[in-house]
Amino acid sequence: MAIMGYLRDRMGKIVAGVIGLSLFAFIATEAVRSGGSFFKGDNNELGSVGDEKIPLDKFNAAVEQNLAQFKAQSGQSRTTSQITTYIQENTWNQLVSKAILSKEVDKLGLTVGGVETQSMMTGSNPNPRVVQAFTDPQTGKFDPQAVANAQTAIKSMKDGDPQKEQWSNFVTDLIDAKRAEKYMALVSNGVYINSLDAKDNYDAKNKLANFKYALLEYSAISDDKVKLTDADYSNYYDEHKNEFKNQQESRAISYVAFNAAPSKADSAVVKDQLTKLLPDFIASKDDSLFVQINSETKTPLTWQRKGELDPKIDSIVFKQDPGFIYGPYQSGGSYKMSKLVAVRMFPDSVKARHILIAPGEAGGMEKAMARADSLKKLIETGKANFAALATTFSADKASGVKGGDLGTFGRGAMVQPFDDAVFEGKKGDLKIVTTQYGVHLIEIQDQKGSSKVVKIATVDKPLTASSATQSAAYSKAQKFLASVNKDNFDAEATKEGLKIQKADDIQGTASTLPGLFEARDLVRWIFKADKGEIGDQVFTADDQYVVAKVTEIKPKGILSLDLVKDKIKPEVIKQVKGKMLADKFTAAANGSSSIDQIAQKAGTKVTPVQNIVFANPVIPGSSAEYKPVGTVFGLPVNKISKPIAGQQGVYVLVVDSFINPAPLTNAVREKEQMTNILLQRAEGQLFEALKDKDNVKDNRARVL
Known part of the structure; x- marks a missing residue:
């Protein structure tokens, strides 16, 4: 009975861990983002990974488990829409990553045997999830025997018992995580740095360059002096096309909000x-x-x-x-x-020891109380020693072997009834207290420090808006909605003196928008509407009533020039200015034999720079300048460079000297450092590659 009770107490932790064990659960949070249209023939299909579907009901069950885990860990009975969205996102990524990895692991035939599984449970290095589920909350120590007891109890259960099924899922998830770990070990072992790589990296961090530069800043030409052409936009777009890849469909809206906050x-x-x-x-x-x-x-x-x-x-x-x-x-x-x-x-802290009587072992709560009372009387009359009784009778074996000693702890370290007893009592008191763990016989051994505390009722x-306040705001919103169409939205808002607000790059799973909370219904409509469409209803977002118009739809994949034109305009202006400034330097270089002459003709000055390394390409007084500094390390000494467009402006450079570092004597250490950096990137990059390969489809925007 004690084992069964123990297992029931921990089953919440075990269940909560079932979904959370994928190796890539957190790596995937940002990596797994893709769009797609909802397959109307299967309303239970939330998405898919290749041919494997992700059912909506499976997803919802997993979300409920993760929500329950969050509530248990945070102590909150309610969750905000932001927290719910975060948990939904993590759950989705866990399911997707698990599906992707399972396919790859099965291809390689990676398995986890029975001995290996048991080692994860009770071995010298148990799985962290097992440790979490079977650690005594009072002592903070993991109890392998408790795991063995739980396994014995599970074996005695009948097939179909919910606890047996939960335990089976828990173990299966541990095995899946171990298989994924083996897969990543294969990938990690394939990462290799050779001696030439190590030397190049060493030189990049230690070789010094001394050079001079002349700079013409972009700010020297005002933006209104630059007339952009379609060719300017096209040239920039073609050079940077891969930067405009949309991982999943996104949308933009214009909206007017009517405030229904309390007056x-x-x-x-x-x-x-x-x-x-x-x-x-x-x-x-x-x-x-x-x-x-x-x-x-x-x-x-x-x-x-x-x-x-x-x-x-x-x-x-x-x-x-x-x-x-x-x-x-x-x-x-x-x-x-x-x-x-x-x-x-x-007191600020208390030193105490206890004897825990488990009702399941004593034959019920009443008998557990009676046993604790008997032990208390034996101690009070001097007929028995507390430490000896703890060793014999305490169900808390971790502290029992130490005579019940719990050490010194502060307020909040123990469950509340236990805390109240030891902090409200006085040194030397013997107290009997019941908690969710059973009946405790406690001795307060010492109390240290002293602080004022209060009880506040x-x-x-x-503070909520009245129905009159809400009705007035809603009526204004309805009136505005009735007056607008896709052609006059902005004009009508301006006419009514209403502020038009914008929300760009909206993701399909969002529950909040800039300035709008609890906006999931609005987002759901946005992803069903066409460009230019105005909502057929007034949407409620927390204390706002919203009328919205879809202004832009950015599909998954490489975005067209039209969709990024406004966003890239500042960089296109900079590129055109760069050509103008480069032409100015080129003209100044004609007939000049030194960088000083070029700078003088171009109307700028020469600035010397000392001890710059390739690995940290920052020019003093400026930002990181990758192209100019990269050019320096490719230039012969005393050779004047061509004009180079950087972040701040256009540069002309000349190298005075290089200072080579001492020869590399510890290539092994350099290789290890580079390998560690590559391994940190490898997991995310691998998952991104697998995700593209397996064609992940995400229908959440239209389903949730």
């Missing part, structure tokens, strides 16, 4: 609601019950130190006496009233 009148109403509660709050004898009945947020009353309270009251209440009430005050989208319930001094009411 001053709404704020006054909420504040008045709290003010009316004030007399009863003052007279209340049970502040915890008062909070439960009257507050939107049912926050339990706990001891808190300075710095842990709402900033609005943190610097105030520690100077007051119990009964002091502050508010109503506005904080975090709510009006609040806070009452100082109690003040006392708490807070009643809050959310």
